[in-house]
Amino acid sequence: MSRLDHSSDDSSVDSRAEDIGQDSKLEFSEDEETLITRMFKLVGERWSLIAGRIPGRTAEEIEKYWTSRYSTSED
Known part of the structure; x- marks a missing residue:
């Protein structure tokens, strides 16, 4: 059962790693x-x-890149 407990800990680590990975992919x-x-x-x-x-x-990555790089503010 300790393996199951460990895997639930891994999921929170994975989600944090995924968030970091998304930023670096940009x-x-x-x-x-x-x-x-x-x-x-x-x-x-x-x-x-x-x-x-x-x-x-x-x-989504391409669009986010494009809009962050080339969007114009029309205030």
Whole structure:
């Protein structure tokens, strides 16, 4: 049973590690940034299509990257 108790502890560690991993995934390489920019010019805000060209990236990550980098505030 100690193994079961240990695995429940692992789940909280896993969720924290996942949160940290999500932040680090928002760092894109220069090649990825170039590809995202080129694809955006071609297909617009079709994030899933763009993400399909970058292994290991999700549409949500691509969109979050784009909006954080290129959004304009219209206050």
